[in-house]
Amino acid sequence: MRLPSRSVLLASVLFASVPLVAQTAATSHRKPTLPLQFGPVVKDAPVSAIRVLDFEPADGVDAPKVHGEEKLFRDSAGNTPSEISYDGGPATIYILDHVANLELTWQEGEKVAHQYPLKEARVAEKKTASYDADAPKIDGVPTHYSRGLDRNSEMVDSWYSAELQFALATVINTPGWGKTSFRFTHINQTEPDAKLFRAPEGMTVEKAGTPPPQPTLLADKKAEDVSPASVAAAAQPAYRSDPKFQKAYTEARKPGTAEDLVGRWKKTVKLSNGECIECLDHVIDMQRVTGAYKDMQNTAEQLDKVATSPSDKFHAKLTIGQALLQSNYGEPKRREAEQAEAQIRAALEIVxxxxxxxxxxxxxxxxxxxxxxxKSAFQKYVDLTKDSDRFHLRAVRFAETPHLATLPSAPPFKLVTAQGEEIELDDMHGKVVLLDFWATWCGPCKATLPTLQRIAKDFKDEPLVVLSISSDRDAAVWKKFVQEHNMDWPQYRDADGTLGNAYNVKAIPHYFTIDSNGVLQTEMIGSDADVRGKLKKLLKQAHESQEHTQSGQAGAEY
Incomplete structure (x- = not known):
């Protein structure tokens, strides 16, 4: 069964529903990155840690989520190797050697490291760390907490370690853009392995005259964006100095809808003669947002032609494969599937x-x-990930029954309800799931409440999980409403809209039914949706499947 596209569903809504989020223009802020640890050299404070970056765009902002990880090391001399990767892609490695005053950088999979001169940095003064007994701790390390507005009117929460002389956690809330958070984990204050502070054996080191530009976080809006490819480059390409390109680039960074931004970034691509990797990346991001997968495939193929670094080659080939998988409404014909497999396999040969x-x-x-x-691919995913990974349990099921991977799966989630119950979608195997997106201020939602109350009561002994997901911002109002209306089935407040965004919820009430195999079956919007009828059908199928499984087991035992 193929679900109709979301655009068709939303365009055909003729019954009562309430818009959940007003569509606002995207901002021109830069994609968050993990800046290197420059500044004074901190000696006699060795440390190894993992720094995690997560960016959640604000409601209505046409920007992708960002996840990055950095493996950071610092020895007693203040030297700092760093391995930075984004969204599971290949890592870029930096070594800042403050003894020899040089920097080494290369990308995962490359055999050549680039060496640049590093300006001599002053040595930081040693600080005496004193904390209150109730000082907040990050990964066991005491910190000083502070909060305030920075020069860009961004609210910044920071947890600073005077002992290590850097912030162990930072949360930046940017109005009209989103929330960016950094957090150090797995902090170890012993001397790191000396091998981490030099290029691997067998790697060629090429010297360059000037150091590469370094990534910054939401810095001066006039600064250039830096992609992993440009970090490895010693000189700016010629098109960067072209006034026409500079003007188009400035325009592309201004607020606008995804459709507008696609056109603006395409113009920068044209003015760069198709050479601007960063511009092509932006076009791909916006085409993904708008669902223009054929166009996204064409742009990724263009990126593949001009990409030189393993990181960009990997990104291009994987994107081509993903775009092909979205053809024919997510049910690609065999020819497209074969092409997708070849592209994804080529990407995996790089990483x-x-x-x-x-x-x-x-x-x-x-x-x-x-x-x-x-089965082998999904098992490899299982072996590489922990139980906490969002897709871990799904990969376990797909490794057992690969056919399930060909069906429309609901976005995975793991949450704790108001009742304190932990619910993970992929742990619901054998049960039917009803997701109910609603809010206390939504009139049509209130009108459907009696129906949900009867469903929860009438099907309480059935293999059914009803989960109501509220978009209320005020926790007290939400809790009071739930209590007063005896909503005793699992309740969750999606205050930041993360779960709603994952399911592309734009109007409420909004329902999703998921069968006992975890397959997304129906999507319904409005107060007159036939939720009960859909559930009866799915529960009947769940019982039949359970009986079939039990009879099979009995036959095997016999």
Whole structure:
């Protein structure tokens, strides 16, 4: 069964519903990055840690989520190796050697490291760390907490360690843009392995005259964006100095809808003669947002032609594969599926252990009926991830039954309800799930409440989980409403809209039914949706499936 596209569903809504989020223009802020630890050299404070970056765009902002990780090390001399990667892609490695005053940088998979001179930095003064008994701790390390507005009117919360001389956690809330958070984990204050402070054995080191530009976080809006490819470059390309390109680039960074931004960034691509990697990345991001997957495929193919670094080559090939998988409303014909498999396989040859690529490869192999290979791919994903990974349990199920990977799956989630119950969608195997997106201020939602109350009561002994997800911002109002209306089934408040965004919820009440195999079956909007009828059908199928499984087990025992 193929679900109708969301655009068709939303365009055909003729019954009562309430817009959940007003559409606002995107901002021109830059994509958050993990800045390197420059500044005074901190000696006699060795540390190893992982720094995690997460960016959540504000409601209505046409910007992708960002997840980055950095493995950071610092020895007693103040030297700092760093390995930075974004969204599971290949890492860029930096070594800042403050003894020899040089910087080494290369990307994962490359055999050549670039060496640049590093300006001599002053040595930081040693600070005496004193904390109150109730000082907040980050990963066991005491910190000083502060909060205030910075020069860009962004609210910044910071947890600073005087002992390590950097912030262990920072949360930046930017009005009209989103929330950016940094947090250090796995902090170890012993001397790191000396091997981390030099290029690997067998790697060629090439000297360059000037250091590469470094990524910054939401810095001066006039500053240039820096992609992983440009970090490895010693000189700016010629088109960057072209006034026409500069003007178009400035325009592209201004607020606008995704459709507007696609056109603006395409203009910068044209003025760069198709050479601007960053501009092509922006076009791809906006085409993904608008669902223009054929156009996204064409742009990714253009990126593949001009890309030189392993990171950009990997990104291009994986994107081509993902776009092909979205053809024919997510049900690609065999020819497109075969092309997608070839592109994703080529991407994995560059970065073999990329989680996203491995999972997508498993999906397309299942579509092609190559079940044994699909099982191996999903098992590899399981082996590479922890139980806490969003797709871990799903990969476990797909490794057992690859055919499930060919069906429309609901976005995974893991949450704790108001009742204190932990619910993970992929742990609901064997049960039917009803997701109810609502709010206390929504009139049509209130009108459907009696129906949900009867469903929760009448089906309480059935393999059914009803989960109501409120978009209320005020926790007290939400809790009072739930209590007064005896909503005793699982309740969750999605205050920041994360779950609603994952399901592309734009109007409420909004319902999703998910069958006992975790397959997304129906999407319904409005107060007169036939939720009860859909659930009866799915519960009947769940019982039949359970009986079939039990009879099979009995036969095996016999």
């Amino acid at each position: 073999p252990n990329n989680k996203v690529g491995i999972f997508e490869h498993g999906r397309v192999l299942a579509m092609l009926g190559r079940d044994d290979e699909a």
